[in-house]
Amino acid sequence: MGVSTGLDDGNAGEALSSYLRTQATAFLRGLGLRGDDEDTADALLRGSARRIAGVLHTYGVLTDPAWAEPMRTELGWLGATLGREPQYAVRLGRLLDALRRLSVLAPAEEALTAAAAPLPQGADGGAGAEPAGGARRSAGAAVAARGTVPAQSSGPLAVGAARAAALLERQLTLARTRAHSATLQAMGSARFHALADSIALLASEVPLTARAAEPADQVLPPLAGQAHTRLADAAGTLPLRRAGHPYNAEAVQAALGADLTADLQDAPWHQVRILLRLSRYAAEVPGAGGHGDPRLAEAALVLQRHHEAAESAAAVAAAARTPRIAPATAYALGVLHADQRHEVEAARFAFSRLWQS
């Protein structure tokens, strides 16, 4: 496979290079933004890193593998590093929302609760079960105080919801802080600077193969088609018929099983999520014949939801392993875990309906 850099208008290499240039520009814009708006900057960096890695994979025959493969490895590292902090933030938000939803008062109860004398606090005898945790503890307490996790409404079990919120807030905030430090460290590393230099070069020069000189409309659509076929094949192995039957209770089987049960169940769905992303990025390259099926974008959101719910359920199970938690806290975490596994099941149902339509 010879390397060619001479491009004709309308050939596959030009189309791919043009796409990579766009992504490289986004990446560099993200870098420049970091001082002002870290979240937006990181989203840009992450999005372009994923897209570059994705199309280098799908259109692998068009680029020099000795250049592309190490590049993809480094992009994978960066994407994973940058992805962690927002994942923890999303996870915490999802779990606190779920706890609020699971603790809502019926309207008549709100009136009763408002009218009632203060109920005994700490009735589950769990004082000291969780470390006090200073400022982070007070964040969870504030959630309870706002009445969104109404600890005062029904004694020990509802107290557990507020404590579970505080515990998750503490653990996931700590994880998020660590991920933030890891990101800062990564961004200051020689490894990152080398990668940024390689990406900057994408704006000027992509090492292409001879195949890249062939017409875009002959080369790109079959390669994008292969990506879509890989997606369709993987989706075809999913238990879609079962998932399309509501309340099949399959995803929740994992709730009291070993963690491995969930992992084995979820992995094929996560795989489809990644193949779906690759297929969508492949279709973004000009001339790839991307027909922009709106179902793919919707399916991607549904599988994203599946992934977040599965990861959130795992975080709840991890929190439940915290030593010396109060039984009421553990109970609330159990309810929350099952709830998130049902969200997993709901996402499978939605994907099943969407994919088979």
Next chain:
Amino acid sequence: MGVSTGLDDGNAGEALSSYLRTQATAFLRGLGLRGDDEDTADALLRGSARRIAGVLHTYGVLTDPAWAEPMRTELGWLGATLGREPQYAVRLGRLLDALRRLSVLAPAEEALTAAAAPLPQGADGGAGAEPAGGARRSAGAAVAARGTVPAQSSGPLAVGAARAAALLERQLTLARTRAHSATLQAMGSARFHALADSIALLASEVPLTARAAEPADQVLPPLAGQAHTRLADAAGTLPLRRAGHPYNAEAVQAALGADLTADLQDAPWHQVRILLRLSRYAAEVPGAGGHGDPRLAEAALVLQRHHEAAESAAAVAAAARTPRIAPATAYALGVLHADQRHEVEAARFAFSRLWQS
């Protein structure tokens, strides 16, 4: 309203009396069976007591209220008394089945677990959290030993499933034993003997009103129709549109809210279940124009499932309030509670689809 005992062939009173005679015969057969097969006997007694009370309600204008109303009160007492023991048995069976389902091993895990060295036991430090409980404790332990609640598979959290099973088995077996004693006591009481005498009289003579002398085909269908209208009206007030949307997560809102949340949510569904039963019994009377819509029988089963799941969830919440349970036990109970509330939601979904079809 004069009382008439003179019946013409084909009049409403004769039709009702004939139905009541059939039920009285079933009741007396149940009484005779009690020495041999208590479960079958009690099911017969309960079924006929409910049916007699039901038709005396629906066809109230045909019988002397001074006789029918105290009779219905006594039948209600007997039905409730006899119903308790089987309810606890069904509840325990449902919850142990659910715990097994929630703890299943994926096939690959079974192999791993079989190959693995024994994992540490009691890692959650919960020794002594539940009283030992003698023989009943060993029943729960046997469930675990059979591998249906595989405590050995993933450390503290799965240990909780076996402990939750043992705790529920202990509590519900105790409740069942008490209900059994209460039944025996009731069956030996003067109150029961007076009721049995009244029922025996149904085989020979029902105190009817003048209205009962009118033709059955003119009197019974409108009364049965009224029972069906009451059912349809009550079903019409249910949130069927929302319930028909799968994974709406409404029923599980109650999981961490006050008990009242569940009660307020569930009560209208339970009410429809009772009206459905009354409507079905009314249609059983010959000449009532019962068209035997198979959807009604199916809907009754679905609402029965709704009721059992709701009561089971409440029993789990009660078990979670047991003092000094281990966190792993509380966690498993939380998962189980949410699971049963999802069963409630699944039953609402099924009813919604059925009723709107």
